[in-house]
Amino acid sequence: MLHEEVVGRIRAILLDGEIPPGARIPERELCDRLQISRTPLREALKVLAAEGLVQLLPHRGSRAAKLTDKDMRDLFEVCQGLEALAGELACERITDAEIDEIAAAHSDMVKHYREGDLIQYYRGNRAIHEAIVTAAGNPVLVGLYASVTARIRRARYVTPMTPQRWALAVKEHEAILNALQRRDGVGLAHILRAHLRHKREEVLQAGFAETEGSELTLRIA
Amino acid sequence: MLHEEVVGRIRAILLDGEIPPGARIPERELCDRLQISRTPLREALKVLAAEGLVQLLPHRGSRAAKLTDKDMRDLFEVCQGLEALAGELACERITDAEIDEIAAAHSDMVKHYREGDLIQYYRGNRAIHEAIVTAAGNPVLVGLYASVTARIRRARYVTPMTPQRWALAVKEHEAILNALQRRDGVGLAHILRAHLRHKREEVLQAGFAETEGSELTLRIA
């Protein structure tokens, strides 16, 4: 089994919320499950700890990282900064084909919005932001963005998505696409900052979902 | 020996350029030197690989990461974005004491500039940027910034620091300090972007120093 695969699988387990934040990571159990010994598992845990998904306690094992409100705010701030940077860079480099792709993803997302399918809407939303980051043509940026968004997604939260907020988000996305098409980097950076600021406000208002709880009606996958 | 210590020591070895970029990392030798077995060493190498300092080749061991011109450009771009973000955030949160500290570091740096001590100047320069990032009060940002700057420093380069360029850099730093004191976040972000853009141009013009070579008169430590 390749090292990277182990890291990926444990990351997936964490992102799926199978091990709730703050919970101990059962070394032996994961070994059995992944059919590996403790050595590669521990290597993977160290890597994930460096990524911020796992918390290592000396002589006390590893726990799934628990994110405080402050951590969340910090992550959103950085995410915002990275997206704004990506937007600016993307405007300099993005190809027409890439713009078309994002435009397609956008109208797809709007379709889900019209249908009221929040889950699919979020999926499309993520795809668009990821496409912009990719279009920036900067692998370093892609890596950091992936790390930050992974940690954000790790702390699954509920957003009380009111029709007004949702409409605003869609409108902002229209503006994002528009700025991209005009290749207006500065304008796009502005919009992206505002876009994430709104999102962040939602999150902080909503607080966090108890990961153990099953009473929540909506989770963002 | 604590795991983190091993990571730190190997990172230091890499940053010191003791193992040149692209060179194989001699596992056994490092084991002997650090008085540890291969298990914790390999864990540390995996972590450093996740950080981008080490390149892991399946069944072929690990090499010190070799950065191409493109990698450097990417790193500088992201570094610029992070510093601009830090500047904006710092303006919202920085205390007077922190500003005083940066001001002191600044005049210290200017002193080294007047004395023509480029090495000390760079040290001061770094201290100021790090202080700004710290003042942003965002540990996530601090972590990403550290990772990016470590990789940049890893690829030691020479800058053909002409008096004009140097004077410009100092002037920009004056403006940075000024914006901080006025807590003008947007303005600071602008200046920081321009500041790093100038630096980036220098770097790309200069190309990279051969790390093995000793013929170079200046290295940035």
Add this chain to the structure above:
DNA sequence: GGGCTCCATTTTGCATGCAAAAATGAACTT
């Protein structure tokens, strides 16, 4: 002489083993 093949050596990747530290729990004291 150049290039290929095959085998010995080295190195990597993982499993296992062992000592030390923490968690557990039972007995004992108050």
Add this chain to the structure above:
DNA sequence: AAGTTCATTTTTGCATGCAAAATGGAGCCC
């Protein structure tokens, strides 16, 4: 009955061992 202490069990962290893969080089073919 609650708290404390100490021994047992479990878990962690690291060293070591072993099989598989890669490296290097001698011999061989063309």
